[in-house]
Amino acid sequence: MDIGTIQAYAYFFFVAFLVVVLYSYIYHLYSSQWKGKRDYEKYGNIALHDEITDQPIEKISKNDDLKVGGINE
Amino acid sequence: MENRPLEYDYTVAKWFMLTTVVLGIVGMLVGVILAWQMAFPAVNLMAGEGLAEYTNFSRLRPLHTDSVIFGFTLSGIWATWYYVGQRVLKVSMAESKFLMVLAKLHFFIYLLVVVAVVGSLLLGISTGKEYADFEWPIDIAVVVVWVIWGMSIFGLIGIRREKSLYISIWYYIATFLGIAMLYLFNNMEIPTYFASGGIGAWYHSVSMYSGTNDALVQWWYGHNAVAFGFTVPIVAMIYYFLPKESGQAVYSYKLSLLAFWGLMFVYLWAGGHHLIYSTVPDWMQTMGSVFSVVLILPSWGSAINMLLTMKGEWQQVASSPLIKFMILASTFYMFSTLEGPIQAIKSVNALAHFTDWIVGHVHDGVLGWVAFMIMAALFHMAPRVYKREIYSKSLMNTQFWIQTLGVVLYFTSMWIAGITQGMMWRAHDEFGNLAYSFIDTVTVLHPYYTIRAVGGTLYLVGMFLFAYNMYKTMTSSRRVEESELQNASPMGA
Numbered sequence A: 001m002d003i004g005t006i007q008a009y010a011y012f013f014f015v016a017f018l019v020v021v022l023y024s025y026i027y028h029l030y031s032s033q034w035k036g037k038r039d040y041e042k043y044g045n046i047a048l049h050d051e052i053t054d055q056p057i058e059k060i061s062k063n064d065d066l067k068v069g070g071i072n073e
Numbered sequence B: 001m002e003n004r005p006l007e008y009d010y011t012v013a014k015w016f017m018l019t020t021v022v023l024g025i026v027g028m029l030v031g032v033i034l035a036w037q038m039a040f041p042a043v044n045l046m047a048g049e050g051l052a053e054y055t056n057f058s059r060l061r062p063l064h065t066d067s068v069i070f071g072f073t074l075s076g077i078w079a080t081w082y083y084v085g086q087r088v089l090k091v092s093m094a095e096s097k098f099l100m101v102l103a104k105l106h107f108f109i110y111l112l113v114v115v116a117v118v119g120s121l122l123l124g125i126s127t128g129k130e131y132a133d134f135e136w137p138i139d140i141a142v143v144v145v146w147v148i149w150g151m152s153i154f155g156l157i158g159i160r161r162e163k164s165l166y167i168s169i170w171y172y173i174a175t176f177l178g179i180a181m182l183y184l185f186n187n188m189e190i191p192t193y194f195a196s197g198g199i200g201a202w203y204h205s206v207s208m209y210s211g212t213n214d215a216l217v218q219w220w221y222g223h224n225a226v227a228f229g230f231t232v233p234i235v236a237m238i239y240y241f242l243p244k245e246s247g248q249a250v251y252s253y254k255l256s257l258l259a260f261w262g263l264m265f266v267y268l269w270a271g272g273h274h275l276i277y278s279t280v281p282d283w284m285q286t287m288g289s290v291f292s293v294v295l296i297l298p299s300w301g302s303a304i305n306m307l308l309t310m311k312g313e314w315q316q317v318a319s320s321p322l323i324k325f326m327i328l329a330s331t332f333y334m335f336s337t338l339e340g341p342i343q344a345i346k347s348v349n350a351l352a353h354f355t356d357w358i359v360g361h362v363h364d365g366v367l368g369w370v371a372f373m374i375m376a377a378l379f380h381m382a383p384r385v386y387k388r389e390i391y392s393k394s395l396m397n398t399q400f401w402i403q404t405l406g407v408v409l410y411f412t413s414m415w416i417a418g419i420t421q422g423m424m425w426r427a428h429d430e431f432g433n434l435a436y437s438f439i440d441t442v443t444v445l446h447p448y449y450t451i452r453a454v455g456g457t458l459y460l461v462g463m464f465l466f467a468y469n470m471y472k473t474m475t476s477s478r479r480v481e482e483s484e485l486q487n488a489s490p491m492g493a
């Protein structure tokens, strides 16, 4: 096989691989939501409740804190 | 000591808002002068023969591009960063003396750089690379400013209360990392004075790359300057300001994440479309074309997400000029991210390259999308940072329509001019002799150049209305209570 053919195969498989990665990511996003592992949509509220006095949507501190706004990992 | 409740600190955001407005006017004023010069060459001598060196097209053009990109747009990015950053991370700049000092340093060194850039470009000191025109001493100062900004981003993230980084923060981080990488690699240069042991001016340099390599690196940079300067940070803005102003959470947060990674991956490979039919390897040109077309997907992913965010709330577009600005911005974003990929198709590019169609494409993007979104962001921020309502809603509406008309005149005239130009350049008779000489095209294009200049002037008039409205908001508008600032911005008649 000459270098051009190798390049072409490599290119094809690389693109195929990336497509798999992309679709896996989409699947990951949606399946985490179904399985209740993580509710991504709640993060949209970060922009709406952004006063310094508002409760964070998801607090940063240790596990002793009350979790706000949904399920955590 | 009195125990004051914690508040967000907008000091530095306010400073950058000011430079956004001022440098926006300067940059676009120069743009308007350029446009009139192309229509009426006598304008090159507007200040007389003696000063022609400073007022001619070639001296002013880099001043236009650099002041709208690195002045107006970058100031807008930083104004919004020092506003949005605190809010979505739920932490105030006032909580860290270090970050506050850093932010102020950021602003003042940036101002010094602006002065150096304007001065050196007017004097004709330039590396000659588009959007990378600065000589090495300025480049070093730029790197310092950038590093400070980076420290400020990650410093603020480090002390945040909100665990998850809102999607806008991802985009700001990408802006920071993307430009850092691009700027460093494209500005690798050798100071000739020091390398040669004292020949020439001390500030002069030559690129470390040469020939085709130089072109490749330059357009990898140039195109991604569009990506990480005109797209990524502006998307950061719209993901925050549109939901906030309309009171509607982003339609699909998952789609926003997907579009983010899509954009990050695809954009970096598209730069080759600037070099189609040049000496770079053919496969790179093809790759540039293909990735440009694929780029429609993540771009539209964000734009459609924004339009869907307005689902059920479309009456707001009619009632609020601020929402109008943002919806028009995302529409123009969709529009120019469809137009760009079309121009990147090899056969289309053969016609479009080097013509005014490209300039038309640039400006429907920057005027319709970038500048509209930045102005909308500043309008939204103004009542919150000055605690006063926006001075005049009707002035905002007037500005919106004047500028929209300006953009439409700009890009339609450049489409016609560009395609006419492309067709005339390639026209030939049966023996292969060119049918037209260059000056024939100039004669035909003259009316379109005039229309473009009129459109640009309208846009500039809108900038003055914007500046006036912001000034009045800052100084004499009605004071508002915290409770009025929840979502839709308060506006005076």
Ligand code: HEM
Residues within 6 Å of the ligand: B028, B029, B031, B032, B034, B035, B038, B061, B064, B065, B068, B069, B072, B073, B358, B359, B362, B363, B366, B367, B370, B371, B455, B456, B457, B459, B460
């Ligand atoms: C009143 C508004 C404006 C007017 C009248 C205007 C006018 C012009 C003119 C006449 C040129 C030179 C075109 C040529 O060489 O054929 C130009 C180039 C350019 N302008 Fe503007 N401009 C305006 C606003 C802006 C803004 C707001 C931005 C970006 C934020 C921008 C970015 C650029 C860029 C990147 C180029 C170089 C395009 C290329 O090399 O293909 N302009 N503009």
